[in-house]
Amino acid sequence: MLTVRRFFATLGPGVLWLGVFLIVPALVMLGYSFLTRTDLAQVGAPWTLESWQRVFGYDALFQEWTGDNVRVLWRSVWVAALSTLLCALMGYPLAFYIARQDARRKNLLLLLLIIPFWTNFLIRVYAWILILRPFDLVPSLTATLLGMVYAFVPFFVLPVYASVEKIDWRLLEAAEDLGAPPVRAFLSAVFPQTLPGLVAGILLTFIPALGTFVVSDILGGAKTALVGNLIQNQFGQAGDWPYGSALSFLLMGAVLLGLWAYARVAGQKGLEELV
C-alpha cells in the first residue's frame, strides 16, 4: 500500500519535480497567453483574448481576419504529413529488409540505423547545407522536407521493425496456399499485422515534424516558416510572449489531442509501448 511516507520515498520527489518544472510552467504559459505585451519580452495587464484571436487569424492592426497565421499552421500540418509519408515510403520496406536477415546481420543493420540517429541532430541537419548548396536548394521547402525525412526516418523504422519481427508468416503461406496473388496475400495477411508499428511510426514522425523549428530554420528560410519558427520568433526578435504562448498552447493541444485519440484506440498499454 502506498502511504504518504512511502510516496515520498519513491514516487514523490520525481512527481514533485515534474509538477514544478512541467505543469507549473505550462500554467504560467497559459496565463501569459491572456496578457498583453507591454515592452519587448515584457508582459502585463490588461488581460485580453487578443493573442488567441491572432492565433486563429485575426489581424488586430487592421481589425480584420487575414488568415496569415492559419496559413502557417496549415503549412506545418501538411509539411509534417508529407515528411511522414516520405518516411513511410523509405522506412516501411527497410523494416522488412532488416527483419528478414539472420541475427548477426540484423544487429549490424540496426546499429547502422542508430548511429546517425545518435549523432547530434543539429549536425545532421547542418550537413545538408553542404550537400544542397551547390544545387542552390538552400533555403527552400524541398530542403526542409529532405532534412525532416532524413532526421526522422529512424523514428519510423524502429517501431515498424518491432512489429514486423512479430509477424506470423504462416498466415502469408496460408493465403498463398488458398490462391491469393502476392499483392493480395501481402495486403490481407501481412499488412494488418504491421499496423500497430505503422501507427506508432506515424505518431513518432509526425509529432516531431510538426513541432520542429530547427530543420526549417536552417534549411527552409523565412518563406517556408512553420509554426515552430513562428513560436521561436515570438521569443526572439518579435518579443511577443503572449502570442508565442498561445501558439505553443495550440501546438501542445494538437499533439495531446492526437495522443488522446491514439490512447483511446490502442489503450494505455499502447501509449506506454509508444515511448
Added chain:
Amino acid sequence: MIRRTHPALSAWAWLVYAFLYLPIIVLVVFSFNDSRFGATWAGFTTKWYGVLFARADVREALAHTLEIALLSTLVSTVLGTLVGLGLWRYTLRFRTALTGLLVLPIVVPDVVMGVSLLMFYSFVRQGLERAGWTFDNGFWTVLLAHVTFQISYVALTVRSRLAGYGPELEEAARDLGASGWESFRRVVLPLAMPGVLAGALLAFTLSLDDFVVTYFTSGSGFSTLPVLIYTNVKRGVTPDINALSALLVLVTVVAIVAANALLRPRRGA
C-alpha cells in the same frame, strides 16, 4: 522462417542506408577541405582542426555540455529510478494520470517545453526580485530543465525492466529477514540495474544532444556545443565547425560500438 529477400527490397535498403550516411561522409570529407567555402574541393588539409582546438569558446562549450550532462544524468537517474520503482511496486489509484505525466515530456514538442520554462524562470525571477533576490539564466536553469526531460526516460526504462518480476520478490526477501533497505539494496536494485544503466545512458545522450530546450533556457552568456554550433551555422558555414561535427560523429560511433561490445557478452548470462 527466413524467406528470401527480393533483390528490389535489398537495393531499396541500401539506397536508404546511403541516404543516411551521405551527409556524415560529406561532413567528414569537407572538414579536410582546404577552402573557406565548403562547396568546392581545394586540396587536403588538417588546419581546420587546429583552428578548432585554438577556439576558447569551443572548449568552454564542451566543458559546459559535459558538466550539464553528467550532473543532470546523476539527478534524473536517482529521481527516475525511484519513480520507476514506485510504479512497479504499488497499485496506484492515479496510474493513468501518472503515466500521462511521464509521457508528457517525451511527446510535447521541445520548443513548447523550452519556451514554457523560459517564461517560468522569468516569472520566478520577477517574484524573487521583490524579495531582493535575483538570478540569471545559465548553468542552473539549463540543468533543471535537462533533469525535467530526463526523468521520464529513466522512470519508464526502469519500470519496463522490472515489469517481468512480481512484487513478491521483495516480500520473500522480507520473510527471509531482510530489512526494507536490505531488500531494496540486495534484491530490487540488482534486478533493476540494467534498466537503471540503460536509462542513465539514454538520459546522458539526450542531454548531450539537446539544443532546443538549452537554447531557450540558457540566457546569453552560457552555451553548450549544440547551441554554439547553431549560432555558428546561423552566421554562415565555417570549416572549423565541419571539423567539430566530424569529431562529434567519431565520438558517437566509438561510444555506440563500445557500448554494443560491452553489452553483448552479458546477454547470454
